Amino acid sequence: MNQLKWTNWSQSFQSFPETIEFPSSETDLVALVNTSNKNSSKIKIIGSGHSCSLIAETHEGTLISLQNYNKILSYDKDRYLLKVQSGISLKAIGLFLDKNNAALSNLGTIDPQSIAGAISTGTHGTGLKFGAMDQQIEALEIITADGEIMTASNSQNRELFLAARVGLGALGIISTVTLKAVPKYNLEVQTKTVSFDEMLTSIPLIHTTDFLRFWWVPHTDKVQLWQADKTEQTITKTNRLKDWIQGILFGNIVHEIGLWLTSFYPKKIPTLNRWMYRLLFEKEQQLIGNSKDLFVLPIHVKQSVMEYGIPIEHTQKAISEIRTLLQTKNLKVHMPIELRFTPENDAFLSMAYKRTTCYIGIISYKPFGKDIPHDSYFEQVHTILKKYEGRPHWAKKHFYTPETLETCYPEWHTFKQLKNNLDPKGMFENNFLKSYFS
Ligand SMILES: Cc1cc2nc3c(=O)[nH]c(=O)nc-3n(C[C@H](O)[C@H](O)[C@H](O)COP(=O)(O)OP(=O)(O)OC[C@H]3O[C@@H](n4cnc5c(N)ncnc54)[C@H](O)[C@@H]3O)c2cc1C
Incomplete structure (x- = not known):
């Protein structure tokens, strides 16, 4: 077992990765992916570690914490479009928007989660007029296993956009997220x-x-x-x-x-x-x-x-x-x-x-x-x-077997195919993902 230890918020599991990295730029992230690619080793991305399921567990390769990858990149106040680095917390987003007379259209019960971690697990609040966190995303950029940065939105790489918003960390590293905010209320x-x-x-x-x-x-x-x-x-x-x-x-x-x-x-x-x-x-x-x-x-x-x-x-x-x-x-x-x-x-x-x-x-x-x-x-x-x-919920406990879980999702195989195309060697796979997709 590796010496380094990382524990999630609810203390439901511990990870023992070979290394832990704290990148602060997209260039750092791409470099980490390229190194893992060369060494055929694994990467597990961590937002704020608030998932109690084993989705964020790892015992191999590099654990990448996004705690320093948390900047606001741009804000278009006329269109309420906010572009951020993916490790930024929902709380920091809320504070920035508030200062700019804007807000998120809906939120769950807490806000320390990273935006990428929240959307990757389908995090939601309540209310039929305003969707889950992933529905507030206009576009995202994702670093795939070969080091390429792909942009996904409703008009560009749409299938990737439909898969990557609740992507379980399986398709690559979400690098930036562009959120559609609303006027402050x-x-x-x-x-x-x-x-x-x-x-x-x-x-x-x-x-x-x-x-x-x-x-x-x-x-x-x-x-x-x-x-x-x-x-x-x-x-x-x-x-x-x-x-x-x-x-x-x-x-x-x-x-x-x-x-x-x-x-x-x-x-x-x-x-x-x-x-x-x-x-x-x-x-x-x-x-x-x-x-x-x-x-x-x-x-x-x-x-x-x-x-x-x-x-x-x-x-x-x-x-x-x-x-x-x-x-x-x-x-x-x-x-x-x-x-x-x-x-x-x-x-x-x-x-x-x-x-x-x-x-x-x-x-x-x-x-x-x-x-x-x-x-x-x-x-x-x-x-x-x-x-x-x-x-x-992807971030919480459940009792489905992999065989029964996949029957819950009409587009399961589309997702799986995309995952296999983008990450053929399973760089982003941990035991949790392996049990469903391998
Ligand atoms: C007290 C508490 C209250 C909660 N309330 C709610 C609620 O109201 N509604 C709700 O739906 N959920 C809720 N949750 C669940 C929580 O929103 C999820 O666990 C969410 O994923 C946490 O975000 P995180 O940043 O901690 O993600 P992590 O747990 O760190 O990671 C989750 C997954 O996202 C992946 N990931 C993270 N960042 C990236 C990235 N940049 N690129 C690709 N993959 C990435 C990870 O690899 C992992 O697979 C709650 C959890 C707790 C502990």
Whole structure:
């Protein structure tokens, strides 16, 4: 085993590459590819390491961290087009756009991810009018295994564009990304508690609300409905101390202690869930704020997550079956179970490829790094979501075999063919990719 060690954010795996490089220019990246080509060795690119699946794991060749490859390259303020180096974080993009009276059209729950890592795994937020992160991309440049830099967009190398936006790191190194931003906007956020059955009947609200998600707290009949609409109204004042108490003290510190204690008494998880609901979600909220601040949450507790995208029309049946599972099997599980929505997507390996999608996400925390057994729970939910044509999030856990996974994607073989053409020697392949494509 190699001496160098790299650990991902959720501490779900460690990599032992032969070397670790921190390039800061495209010339450096091309040179690294040319060297690997000459030596027939491997490359694994890392953005911010936030994926808990083994997609970013490597034990061979060079691990390239893009943490220093993070510059803004150009901004066309009339067309809202922002060109960046691919290792830049979503947070840094948001701050730059904000200063220029612009914003990203949608965002997930956190923003430290690199833009290339986010799109490569199909990272998404919620809202049927505004697509996943990869749908906000106008063009990208990718360094292929022979050192060539190819540009891909809807008008140039279109097949590559359809494959590389959710490209799993399999096609080459995304070097630059051109994003289509939108004028800066505020969000009016409202939260309220609904019952499980009210959640089922409220799902159509997704068609009339800009952004909407449900957080159901398992072992309770309580669901937090979070709705956000774009607004011209001015930002409401916030109290920093109150936000810290709610987000960090209760949301992370108290919850993590509770999770750690219940790891010795799993029967008490339902009680913890009920308490946390009261602390975090019971109080209805209405506030107006800058979109870049209100999409994201401070999440510090390490976790394993499984999230599948299913056709939106199956949402009620699928989530009801998960409730029945929890009621009938002796499972005590962490909160929340999350429902989010996106419009259909044109990237070949997007979980929402050609279908309007509901994402159902389940979670198992690792309080103070302690692993809590959760595979049986995850696998039983997998069985339900698979029945509803679930496609697993590339950055999260799943239980598909390679043979069954490929049947989820109509353009799987187009992607595979492109990968074989661009990277015939498998320079960018790790064990994760090998299991699906070799
Ligand atoms: C707390 C938490 C909250 C999250 N919230 C959400 C959410 O709301 N919605 C959602 O959909 N997901 C969410 N995720 C998942 C997260 O968005 C993905 O794991 C994402 O890939 C992380 O980006 P990264 O930069 O860390 O990528 P990494 O994990 O570093 O890499 C992911 C993949 O991208 C490839 N890659 C990275 N850079 C390049 C490049 N330049 N060229 C080619 N390939 C590249 C890597 O090789 C790897 O295969 C969350 C994860 C965590 C831990």
